[in-house]
Amino acid sequence: MSQNPVDSNAEGLSIVEKAQKTFYSHGTYSSSPPCDGCYDDKGTFCVWPVAVFAQAVVDGARIYPKELKGLIPKAFDAFKPYETREYPSVCTASKYFDGNKDIYFDDNAQIASAYITAYEVTGDKQYLDKGRNIVRFLMTGYDASGEPGGVRWHVGKTGSNACTTSESALAALRLSKYVPNEAKYYIDFARDCVKWVIHRLQDPEDWLIRDGVEYNDGQGFSVNDMKWTYNQGTTISALSTLYGITADQWYLKEAEKIIRAVCDPNTTIFDRDTQPEFRYYRDNVFFYQLLAEGFADFLLFCGDDTDPKYAKLTQEQTLRNQVYIHQYLKDPKDGLYFQTFEIFRITPKLAEAFDALTGENRKFEPSDGERAKGKYEKEPVEKRPLVKTLLGQGGAARVFFQSARVNPKFQ
Template sequence: MSFPPLENPNFEGYQVTRQMWLEYYNSHEGTFYARKKCNGCYDDHRFVVWAVAVAAQAIVDGARIYPELKPLIDPAIQIFQRYKNKQIKGYSAAENSGNDRDIYYDDDAQVASAIITAYEVTGDKKYLDQGRELVRFLMSGWNNNPNAKTRGGVHWHVSKNYLNACTTAEVAKACLQISKFLPQEAGTYIEFAANCIDWQIQVLQDPGDKLIRDGVSDNDTKINDVKWTYNVGATLSAAAHLYFVTRDQKWKQIAEDLANAGINRGVFFYDRDYDDSKRYWRDPSYFNQLLIEGLADYLLFVGEEVPRDLVERIHEEIQRHLIMFYEFMKDPKDGMYIQSFEPHNTYKEVYDTKYKKHFGDRKGWGLKGEDKDDKGNPAKCLMGYGAAARVFFQGARVVPHIDPYQF
């Protein structure tokens, strides 16, 4: 099967979202259900809450643009209740009877974002109530241990000492999202978000390349130096939003530094085995979608104050990655996506026909473990579908239309 060049990223996101629903939503079970075990399943058929959050966010993102997706919002958001700990109001990694404590604050921040966006799109107050309750729980994850070697930051898990970049930024992002709809409480959420991003910059930002390092334990001072795209993206979203609501120039500068870092082809998360013109984000789609969202949020919240050359470079980089993702990671048989963003870790026929043409034989063909089944064949999953849809929906905020191109 051959596909025409990518023209309308929003429509591509719609197609993926629609197929995701047909493939994974089981109306009898009232949840997303895998017909065959795949990445993101915690047993043979059910998905961890992180995968559900990405899928639900794709649905509400799409429903902003395509009203025919709105009927899917309520059953998708309702799935989260199967994961909820009714005592502490957080959402466990797995479906449970209401008292499981395997709860990750970063997963729950993505759940909160999906629920709050559902309120934005539908106006249904029950989502606002659910979002508020969950954001209040998220704020309880702040590290206020007076004996901690590293103070501040939001914990990764309710029972672990690790302070995550993604958790801290995503909680800040959720606080800022809900502040818009609760004006009497807005100051509390904005102040908490500001503390999160202050901590992120002071403790985890590399002063050299401006990327955000992964995290640190509260009982240590040694920072995990791994730098993922989504840590930059989520921090950028929050910093830009903070500038929008406070007009404090500090946040604008932080956001500009992060935006420049996110599209700097010489930094850690680009594949630098190639010449500059062919470098790409090598993280998986479920991380890269948050960097794309961060760049789009930056352009939205900072607006006309973004330097003109930076606007153009962000547009170019997002368009380039949308085209690459579409051309290399789209299944020639059914048009859906695996999670890889690396053009050599793709379908064999795509590697043989496209990779070699554009990149030569610099890297050998292979599939990442999360993109293949137990027999080594390509395998897709709920997370991959949701992340792919979000890559296109978020990318379309910056690049709504792509002119004809040769590939």
């Protein structure tokens, strides 16, 4: 008996509505008990989960204006307690207090993109102004020397990374569409960012983007070889958008290289302890959501011009992740989602499901990210209560909204 197909956008809507009821109260987002993404025992969220969820709200409001437009002011007013006094509209990682300089460029790049999307959906210029303020701030983090170059990851730290640089490029490109007299300025900045990521961080052996560059106590710098889905996704999105603007074949060819790499189950972003046909990303939904967006952006801007094999790879990889996340990460008890692709780390039952799927004999290895924090951290991980997170719901909702651009429904 065949099941009815799942509407990917409708699944995203369901997650947003349930998460709003679960985590929002009195003008802010919090969790009781504290969970992954919280920074105190009261369950107060860092700004990053708020940013991912706000982006999910505006993603969904494009498709469901009646249901979600009313949530936009609530989701975006939640940024106000994080806003600095020093840089207009820029947010600190925790709620602002006098002297708080804990400012991450990647957090703010995501916030900028969310504001610009909110402007697209509502036409309310306050959101565009805030997005522009943040993009101008992001540009101050760019190291034009090239040694090492890129956009810094933190105002008080050295070193640059892929996600900060590519996400800053994306925010600038999104802004350029709405500020035509400044567009060249933002496009040139994005071009420099993307070329730096490819030149400095792409692994020539597998074409994947590495995490970033780190200073070594005055002894130069080294590349952090860690590879994550979000670094691939943001770079694909930036390359694809630049191709859409410039028609320069270099951007298309570079995007194709990364598409090929992220669809190859032999590369290191996959869990390679299983047979190739059962390999999924070694990651979380809150990171993968940016690769889901990268897949959709690649087809939007490059789909007509790319070799059909890359379009097919993109569509197939998007589909297998829609199916996997919906089947294994959704909790039927409440309709909310767990975070990790490594389902053997969620519950013993899901560890059994993983073994049934893959033919492996993987033991249950409880993930700290799926368990309550605060007072519960005194207990062994496996004895802490399972929890859902705002970061996980924002990530899962975005996966389904962005993947719907590729596969509106899936079986």
